[in-house]
Amino acid sequence: MASRDLLHHGMTRRRLLGNAAAGGLALLSPPASAQTTVDLPAPGGPFRLPITTAFPQKGAMILQRTRPPWLETPFEVFDKGVMTPNDQFYVSWHWASFPTDINVDKFNLRVRGHVNNQLTLTLKQVLHEFPQVELAAVNQCSGNSRLFFQPAVAGCQWANGAMGNAVWTGIRLKDVLDRAGVKAGALQVRFSGLDDPLVPGGAKFMKSLDVDHARDGEVMIAYAMNGESFPVVNGFPIRLVVPGWFSVYWLKMLNDIEVLDQPDTNWFTTTGYHIPDTPRASVTPGQADVKTVPITRMVPRSFITNIRSGDSLPSGAPTLARGIAFGGDRGVARVDLSIDQGKSWQPTQLGKDEGKYSFRQWQTQITLPSRGQHVLMVRCTNTDGLAQPDVPIWNPGGYNSNTIESTRVTAS
């Protein structure tokens, strides 16, 4: 069963490894001059950014920043299917120090700390000594859609393309922890990778999960996405996959797993990626003395992918509207669409269920009743009954966006 899925994609686990080794990984070259630009629909007017094709193993991406690479997926990609192609999957790093040339024969994954047996696993062992698992899941940056925060907040000005969905292939973190033998009294499991801080005193990027979460059998050490090894910038050769949780936990180029018997005190756990401990993590700008908590689970979202704001549609005739939705840390129960700015809603038909953590396609026919301006809205409700709200969110980090999307069209 295990490697059959990869065989469908024309490769075995061994070849997957072999390809990467034999292919030789191109060094990251500085992006050549941009071929075209994109105008992201910022609240204050278009935010123009270059499109780049200069990153190895990546196709056309919106260049938010070069070092470290912050590459956004052009939104039209999401209309093509529920799996985001590897070469247009978004990219985000905290430090530009990650290696671009990885020797797969020398790569090791260490498991240490509060365990009975410290492990040093070769990549071959990771690929061959544990049962293989596969799962479709959305990887979304906590700051996806930060561009739309008003007032604007610091950080990468992502529009809606700091997310993607893939079938992840790998092994269970649980199986690796079981081999190491987690000792009684373990509290958390901390993950870090091959990237190091670039400035003196900078915090190394690390994240932790509670030990029960780490052993839930779903958290995965993945070595492939959509049936192929990872592009370097997406975490080659292995990364953590934490289904339903924001991508900050999906540690790339994972080479160190440390079982802790004390709470993790690193900056990215105690301070970074914290959100207000308020409903929906929203506060009033300037609000003081707000208790914060780490961002964790994702919340439902949905998007129209075949109609953009500013488009013209016919009036009085049916038009197909379609898009994608995800339930956050649950499946999608329903997606509803409004053609009257949220006064009334109609159900949509859901596409194939690829698993509760995956994007799900939806579609429906809409008929705009009259000429003139119309606002289309789309709303996902997850299987826990949680629906997207229609009030804007605000917090200083620009995190946890999931307001109902509005698409302004003209019927003629």
Ligand SMILES: Nc1nc2c(c(=O)[nH]1)N[C@H]1C(S)=C(S)[C@@H](COP(=O)(O)O)O[C@H]1N2
């Ligand atoms: N090693 C490492 N892993 C990391 C990060 C990082 O800076 N270093 N950034 C995290 C964050 S905040 C995001 S949004 C995702 C981005 O994953 P992607 O580049 O594959 O889309 O990687 C996560 N894993």
Ligand SMILES: [Mo]
């Ligand atoms: Mo992120």
